[in-house]
Amino acid sequence: MGLDYKNAGVDIEAGYKSVELMKAAVKSTFRPEVLGGIGGFSGAFSMESFKDMEDPVLLSGTDGCGTKVKLAFLLDKHDTIGIDAVAMCVNDVACAGGEPLFFLDYIACGKNYPEKIATIVGGVAEGCRQSGCALIGGETAEHPGLMPEDEYDLAGFSVGVVDRKNLITGENILPGDVLIGMASTGVHSNGFSLVRKVFEMTTESLNTYYEELGKTLGEALIEPTRIYVKALKSIKEYGVTIKGCSHITGGGFYENIPRMLPDGIVAEIEKDSYEVPAIFKMLQKTGDISDEMMYNTFNMGIGMVVCVDKNDVEDTIAAIKAAGDTPYVLGKTISGEKGVKLI
Numbered sequence: 001m002g003l004d005y006k007n008a009g010v011d012i013e014a015g016y017k018s019v020e021l022m023k024a025a026v027k028s029t030f031r032p033e034v035l036g037g038i039g040g041f042s043g044a045f046s047m048e049s050f051k052d053m054e055d056p057v058l059l060s061g062t063d064g065c066g067t068k069v070k071l072a073f074l075l076d077k078h079d080t081i082g083i084d085a086v087a088m089c090v091n092d093v094a095c096a097g098g099e100p101l102f103f104l105d106y107i108a109c110g111k112n113y114p115e116k117i118a119t120i121v122g123g124v125a126e127g128c129r130q131s132g133c134a135l136i137g138g139e140t141a142e143h144p145g146l147m148p149e150d151e152y153d154l155a156g157f158s159v160g161v162v163d164r165k166n167l168i169t170g171e172n173i174l175p176g177d178v179l180i181g182m183a184s185t186g187v188h189s190n191g192f193s194l195v196r197k198v199f200e201m202t203t204e205s206l207n208t209y210y211e212e213l214g215k216t217l218g219e220a221l222i223e224p225t226r227i228y229v230k231a232l233k234s235i236k237e238y239g240v241t242i243k244g245c246s247h248i249t250g251g252g253f254y255e256n257i258p259r260m261l262p263d264g265i266v267a268e269i270e271k272d273s274y275e276v277p278a279i280f281k282m283l284q285k286t287g288d289i290s291d292e293m294m295y296n297t298f299n300m301g302i303g304m305v306v307c308v309d310k311n312d313v314e315d316t317i318a319a320i321k322a323a324g325d326t327p328y329v330l331g332k333t334i335s336g337e338k339g340v341k342l343i
Contacts, residue, residue: 011142014112018140021118025125029135033101043136045102055164059098061090064155066250067192071222072203073151075206078116080224081154082123083130084189087225089158090131091247091304095230097168097236098160100133105156107140110147120154123224131229133158166236170244170260170307177243177333178313179267183326184303188225190250191297195221198287220279228304231323235306238319244307248299250259255296257305257340266336267307270343274328277301293341306331 005012014057019038026038035044050056063085072081081107090100105124107117117140129134147153187195194208199205199217206218213220228247235242244260257267280301284294294300308316331343 011027011112014114015140015142017303018112018114018117018121019113022121024124025118025122025134029125029128029133031134032158034134034136043104044101045134045136048066050161053163055100057098057162057164059093059096059160060158061089061092061160062155062157063092064153065189066197067191068222069151069153070196070201071192071218073208074201074203075218075222077222078119079123080126080222082120082125082141083127083188083224083227085154086115086124086127086131086133086158087158087227088249089156090127090133090160091225091228093158093160094131094232095168095245095247095304096162097166097242097245098162100131100158100160100229101154102134102136103128103158104136105138105154106235107138107152107154108143108147109140109152110130110143111149112140112142116152120152124156127224128228129131129195132226134161168242168245168260171245171262173243173260173262173265173307173333173336175265175333176310177307179269179309179330179332180202180306180313180316181274181302181310181328181330182228182231182302182320183226183274183307183328184248184277184299185226186220186223186277188249188299188303191252193290193329194287194297195283198283198289210282211283226303226325228325231304231320231325232306234319235316238315238322240308240315240319242306242308248302248305250297251297252290252297252299253302253340258338260305260307261333261338263338264335266334266339266341267331268334268341268343269331272302273330291342302328302330305330
């Protein structure tokens with residue numbers, strides 16, 4: 001028997017099957033602007049819906065789920081990791097004031113198990129539905145010999161649009177503005193390399209139920225990243241101008257909040273302005289991690305921070321609640337050398 005691609009470890013039929021299995025999930029994300037179906041060489045998206053903007057600006061974001069995928073392998077749970085991949089990208093796009101339009105995913109795997117790939121993509125589709133963006137393409141790459149057969153990595157890419165006048169740049173933030181945070185759903189998709197050092201990553205350890213968490217450790221950790229697209233849109237619809245916006249990802253408060261600040265402004269945050277979720281307290285205690293390291297690695301229960309004028313605080317809080325998210329007044333901006341001050 002001569003050599004062929006299947007002997008080399010790449011199963012083209014499995015690829016076809018996974019595409020068939022995911023078609024309905026992908027289609028459920030389509031917006032009117034999506035042209036053509038699934039299976040073309042590229043995803044087509046009409047500019048019809050935003051061509052009347054004064055000065056349309058395209059925004060893009062790309063990201064993966066980091067080592068959180070390792071948790072999905074251990075729990076053999078693959079239906080929500082796709083939400084994480086979408087969230088990491090669309091939250092960044094929304095952070096600049098944009099509306100996410102479409103998303104593409106990329107899965108690299110040691111071996112293509114069609115049902116598993118379709119489950120992963122089902123999670124991607126769910127994230128797209130939550131953020132109102134269309135899943136218009138993707139790639140599943142089988143990498144025999146490069147990755148173990150039961151492992152995969154997942155990443156994605158999103159494009160959004162905003163009228164230039166509505167771009168959130170942070171340039172107009174002044175001392176006395178108010179910082180409002182939105183609750184996270186847990187660790188989201190950052191800091192998992194540290195999480196994996198703190199907790200024993202075994203099926204037994206992850207399936208242990210903890211009273212303070214109200215669930216197993218594995219359930220608490222794999223909880224998908226919250227998508228804040230609707231909350232940010234709601235604030236805009238309430239007529240509030242978001243002066244600055246920060247998605248709290250890798251680098252926690254210390255690295256991400258200054259990204260929205262102009263020079264000469266300090267974000268002063270009161271640590272006790274909200275209840276830090278139990279999973280972070282457990283991480284800190286078990287790993288004997290300093291406060292500074294915690295706030296420099298994790299979101300600490302806050303997934304998104306907006307900066308608004310003090311006269312807009314009530315409307316902002318109402319808008320966030322109307323979108324189904326939980327707001328907290330975290331602190332205010334003061335004069336000083338750009339940075340974050342936790343008090």
